[in-house]
Every structure is written in structure tokens, then in C-alpha cells.
Amino acid sequence: MSQMTEIRWHARGGQGAKTGSLLLAQAAAMEGKYSQGFPDYGPERMGAPMRGFTRISDEPIRVHCAISEPGMVVVLDDTLLSMVDVVGGTPVDDGLIVINTLKSAADVRSELKLEGRKVFTVDATGIAISEIGRPIPNAPMLGALIKVSGLLSLDTVKGQLKKKFSHGFRPEVLEGNLRAIQRAYEEVIGE
Amino acid sequence: MTGNDATAEAMRQIAPDVVTCFPITPQTELMHKFAEHVADGDVDTELVLVESEHSAMSAAVGAAAAGARAMTATAANGLALMWEIVYIAASYRLPIVMPVVNRALSGPINIHCDHSDTMGCRDTGWIQLYSENAQEAYDNTLQALRIAEHPDVLLPVMVTFDGFILSHTAEILEGLEDAEVKDWIGTYEAKYSILNTDDPVTIGPLDLQDYYFEHKRQQVEGMRHAPDVIREIGRAYGELCGRSYDLFEAYRLEDAELAVVALGSTCGTTKVVVDELREQGVKAGLLKIRSFRPFPEAEIAEALGNAKAIGVLDRSISFGAPGGPVHKEIKAALYGTGHEIGIVNYIYGLGGRDMSMNDIKTAFAGLEKVAREGTPDDNIRFLGLRGEGGV
Numbered sequence: 356m357s358q359m360t361e362i363r364w365h366a367r368g369g370q371g372a373k374t375g376s377l378l379l380a381q382a383a384a385m386e387g388k389y390s391q392g393f394p395d396y397g398p399e400r401m402g403a404p405m406r407g408f409t410r411i412s413d414e415p416i417r418v419h420c421a422i423s424e425p426g427m428v429v430v431l432d433d434t435l436l437s438m439v440d441v442v443g444g445t446p447v448d449d450g451l452i453v454i455n456t457l458k459s460a461a462d463v464r465s466e467l468k469l470e471g472r473k474v475f476t477v478d479a480t481g482i483a484i485s486e487i488g489r490p491i492p493n494a495p496m497l498g499a500l501i502k503v504s505g506l507l508s509l510d511t512v513k514g515q516l517k518k519k520f521s522h523g524f525r526p527e528v529l530e531g532n533l534r535a536i537q538r539a540y541e542e543v544i545g546e
Numbered sequence: 547m548t549g550n551d552a553t554a555e556a557m558r559q560i561a562p563d564v565v566t567c568f569p570i571t572p573q574t575e576l577m578h579k580f581a582e583h584v585a586d587g588d589v590d591t592e593l594v595l596v597e598s599e600h601s602a603m604s605a606a607v608g609a610a611a612a613g614a615r616a617m618t619a620t621a622a623n624g625l626a627l628m629w630e631i632v633y634i635a636a637s638y639r640l641p642i643v644m645p646v647v648n649r650a651l652s653g654p655i656n657i658h659c660d661h662s663d664t665m666g667c668r669d670t671g672w673i674q675l676y677s678e679n680a681q682e683a684y685d686n687t688l689q690a691l692r693i694a695e696h697p698d699v700l701l702p703v704m705v706t707f708d709g710f711i712l713s714h715t716a717e718i719l720e721g722l723e724d725a726e727v728k729d730w731i732g733t734y735e736a737k738y739s740i741l742n743t744d745d746p747v748t749i750g751p752l753d754l755q756d757y758y759f760e761h762k763r764q765q766v767e768g769m770r771h772a773p774d775v776i777r778e779i780g781r782a783y784g785e786l787c788g789r790s791y792d793l794f795e796a797y798r799l800e801d802a803e804l805a806v807v808a809l810g811s812t813c814g815t816t817k818v819v820v821d822e823l824r825e826q827g828v829k830a831g832l833l834k835i836r837s838f839r840p841f842p843e844a845e846i847a848e849a850l851g852n853a854k855a856i857g858v859l860d861r862s863i864s865f866g867a868p869g870g871p872v873h874k875e876i877k878a879a880l881y882g883t884g885h886e887i888g889i890v891n892y893i894y895g896l897g898g899r900d901m902s903m904n905d906i907k908t909a910f911a912g913l914e915k916v917a918r919e920g921t922p923d924d925n926i927r928f929l930g931l932r933g934e935g936g937v
Binding site: 395417 | 548679708711815903904
């Protein structure tokens with residue numbers, strides 16, 4: 356079986372993880388890959404912990420279930436770190452964790468008592484507030500994920516975002532999101 | 547595209563004369579999308595916004611009786627509310643096509659996937675086609691129209707796909723060109739129309755002891771012709787776009803000793819598990835049911851004939867009955883064939899409970915013992931359930 360990349364998103368309702376997980380899947384499709392993007396719709400409450408899922412593959416994707424052993428994890432809210440097993444199922448040797456937080460990767464590592472894996476952090480909320488004017492960290496987290504994973508080209512993701520925001524949004528919203536993606540792409544650091 | 551988007555795209559390309567619409571999760575985005583096409587002038591469909599699903603089906607019946615191509619879509623409690631008219635649509639022989647986004651019936655209230663909605667109306671006289679993914683939801687919708695309108699059939703068709711798991715998951719869709727769809731569906735000339743004053747007909751009068759029974763028998767006849775028509779249209783669709791369809795799909799089943807029977811989105815996950823088990827030397831296989839109504843009994847019994855143990859997956863419960871609806875059909879299909887095959891029923895995924903690859907492996911693992919010892923006493927099992935009775 357060919358390699359399939361599985362990404363799990365952890366967030367709170369309202370932070371845009373649903374949009375992020377679907378947008379990444381749609382961007383992958385733009386690069387000619389097969390993909391799936393879906394959230395596990397919970398109680399649909401603002402602020403409630405929720406998960407999103409993205410699969411990307413060169414072959415058609417047949418599975419239709421949640422992702423329990425993700426190669427990559429994106430965490431949009433660092434208050435979840437103490438509540439949810441965000442790293443559950445990730446491979447110790449090359450699992451990749453990207454977190455929206457002011458903490459350093461080393462701090463997160465010791466907080467989670469995490470061995471192996473690669474941990475990256477970025478202040479996506481700060482970036483979102485200054486570039487978009489709202490604390491919605493999904494777009495910058497996409498930028499950060501693209502940087503550390505090399506999954507797709509940043510231009511593809513930006514193109515998909517433009518498509519998404521071309522209808523019913525003010526141009527400033529799109530431009531702010533594009534700047535936020537770019538900044539997080541440049542500012543994400545880790546070990 | 548999500549399953550909802552894919553189905554709305556099929557509806558845009560079909561451009562029915564009349565679509566009746568009432569929103570219910572997880573169908574809402576489907577109709578939202580289609581309503582956008584109407585508002586943008588992409589289709590000249592008459593979109594009828596109604597106050598309930600009972601009215602949605604009633605208006606579709608009225609439109610179809612007038613000779614229009616009529617569609618609607620629903621899910622779960624919406625389907626339950628239109629129940630009365632669902633029977634009536636079939637008995638009037640109106641070729642209405644209705645995507646149903648499978649969702650658990652209340653209560654307790656739940657918006658996620660199981661098959662209790664469409665399984666509950668398996669005896670309404672509608673054809674039921676189940677879909678494994680968004681692509682199949684699209685393909686089935688385009689085929690459903692031709693099946694429903696076929697003069698030998700003239701029955702309404704439900705195209706079902708799993709709520710959220712398919713309706714809200716973005717996947718890759720290979721669509722047909724608009725012109726191809728136009729050619730594929732052709733124009734529709736209803737045999738009878740209540741608006742045709744040159745050839746006046748009455749649809750839906752009182753039908754008591756004298757003819758009701760004969761009319762029901764005619765519905766049976768329409769359903770009896772359906773398998774050949776479904777196959778013929780499935781083949782023709784394959785010639786059009788390379789994806790051909792049958793009444794069911796046998797996946798690595800020919801020499802399979804352990805066979806799982808399923809329908810809906812979990813079939814894709816099961817195929818991956820079958821491949822893994824095959825690599826480990828386990829002779830595993832899957833029978834994926836596409837057409838649950840009509841149920842191709844003899845063909846399914848033959849396809850399962852070499853199995854030593856069968857696990858039937860049911861995403862709904864038939865309370866008080868020996869197992870779920872699919873399980874009972876499979877057992878009935880095998881009766882009298884001379885094959886004494888051990889059968890276990892796995893009820894799973896109710897209310898959207900995730901059906902993981904490990905769950906499916908558990909089902910196959912259970913079948914190894916059944917293959918050795920035959921049908922066990924505990925042959926109704928609850929896969930992925932916490933607590934007593936769960937496996």
C-alpha cells in the first residue's frame with residue numbers, strides 16, 4: 356500500500372479546525388492527490404473540544420473512519436494539552452506535532468513528558484489577532500503545518516484559501532488570512 | 547467535494563422540473579447548495595420551500611403526478627415525518643428520486659449516522675441504493691433517475707449515503723460533463739399526467755376490497771423488474787464513464803472463507819482490512835450490498851456460497867427481531883441452499899459511533915471460531931459497544 360498521510364486537528368469549536376481540515380484536503384486535491392477532510396462533529400458548541408481529520412494520498416482513499424494513529428497533529432488551542440491526549444497514536448520516531456502556543460517546543464515537551472517526535476510551536480492566535488483582527492488561528496496553523504511538513508506548496512494552500520474567501524467575504528479578510536499564513540510559515544520554530 | 551456537494555452537483559446537472567425542500571441535518575447543506583444553484587439561475591427548477599417533510603413529499607407527489615421530474619432529499623426524523631406519503635409515492639408509481647443522508651432516529655436525539663431511518667422504510671415500496679463514498683452518492687443519483695423512470699419499473703428510488711461520514715467529508719469527485727448528464731437522463735415523458743385534459747386520469751382515489759390487492763401486486767411486479775434494470779443501467783453507466791455498477795459488489799470474495807456483508811461507508815474501511823488480512827494469509831472477503839431493495843437474494847446466496855463463516859454488519863436494530871435487517875435478509879437468502887454456514891450479526895456504529903479498522907478486525911477474528919464451530923448462541927453481537935454485550 357502506498358504511503359498515506361494522516362493528520363489530526365485538535366481545537367475548540369469556533370477556532371476553524373473544520374475549515375482547516377477540509378481546506379487542506381481540498382488544497383491537496385489541487386495538487387492532484389487524493390484526499391479526505393472531515394471533523395467529528397461533536398455537540399457543535401463554541402469552545403467545546405473538537406477534532407478534525409485530513410488524509411492525503413497518491414492512491415484513492417477507501418477508509419471512512421476517524422484517525423487514531425496520525426502521523427501529524429495540529430493543536431489550535433494549548434489549553435487542550437492538559438485535557439485531551441493530543442499526541443495519542445502518533446509514532447515516537449517521526450510523529451510531528453504543531454501547536455498554537457506562546458510556549459516553546461521544549462516547554463511543551465516537558466509538560467507532556469513527550470519523548471521522540473518533532474514538536475513545533477507558533478503564536479498563531481497572536482498572528483491572527485494582528486493580521487485578521489480576530490483570534491481564529493486556523494489559517495496561520497495551516498501555514499505552520501505546511502512549513503514543517505512540506506506536504507504541499509504554500510502557494511497551493513493560499514490559492515485554495517483565495518477560492519474559499521472569494522465569495523461573501525470582504526477582501527480585507529482574505530488579505531489578512533494570507534498574511535497570517537505567510538507569517539506563521541516564517542515564524543514557526545521547533546525541535 | 548463533500549457527499550452533500552456531490553449530490554447537489556448531480557441534482558444541478560439533472561435540473562429536475564420540481565424540487566421540494568425542507569432542511570434537516572445532515573441533509574441541510576445539500577439543499578442549501580442546490581438552492582444556491584436555483585438562486586444563481588444555473589437551473590430552471592421550481593424550488594418549492596415547504597413547512598415540513600410531510601409537505602415536501604406531498605408536493606413531490608403532486609408534481610410527479612402532474613408529469614414533472616420531481617426530487618427532494620431528507621434524513622432521519624424528516625424521513626419519519628414524511629412516512630405516510632413515502633408509501634403513497636410508491637403506490638402511485640411515481641418515479642421520484644430522493645437522496646437520504648443516513649442519520650440515527652431520535653431518541654435520544656442524535657444527528658449522526660446510522661441506518662435506522664432508511665432501514666425502517668425498507669418495506670415502503672421504494673428502491674434503495676446505498677453508497678460507499680461521495681462518488682457513489684453522485685453516480686447512484688444519476689442512475690436512480692433512469693431506474694425510477696424505466697417503464698418496466700416506475701418506482702421511486704432512495705439514494706442513501708452516510709450522514710457526516712460522507713455528507714460532510716471532502717473527497718475527490720470525478721463528475722460527468724453537463725452535456726453527458728443531459729444525454730444520459732434524456733427527456734422524461736410521464737405516461738400519465740393529471741394535467742393532461744385530453745387524456746384525463748384520476749390518481750389516488752379510494753381503492754377498497756375490489757382492486758387494492760391487485761394494485762399492490764403490480765407494485766411487486768415493478769420491483770421484480772428492477773434488478774435487471776438496475777444492472778442494465780449500471781453497465782451502461784460504466785460504458786459512459788468507466789465506473790460500472792451491479793446490485794452488489796463482491797470484493798475478494800470468490801475464495802473467501804471469512805466473509806463480511808455490509809453496506810454504506812464502512813465497506814471502504816472493510817476493503818482495507820480485507821487487504822491487510824489477505825497479506826497475513828487470512829482468506830477474508832467482503833460482500834457490499836448496493837441494492838437493498840430490491841434484495842438480490844439468489845445472487846447473494848451464490849456469492850456467499852464458498853464462505854465458512856459470515857459476519858453481517860448492521861448499522862441499525864430491529865427491536866425484538868433476531869438481529870438487524872441485513873442479517874435477517876442474509877439468513878433468509880441462505881435458507882434452503884444447502885449451505886450450513888455459521889452466521890454472526892454485528893450491530894455497530896449506532897448514532898455515529900466510529901467504526902474503526904480495529905473494530906472490523908475484531909469482527910473477522912470472531913469469524914474464525916464461527917468457521918470452526920458454526921453459528922454460536924451469542925450470534926447477535928454489539929461491535930464497539932461499551933459494557934455488557936459489547937465486543
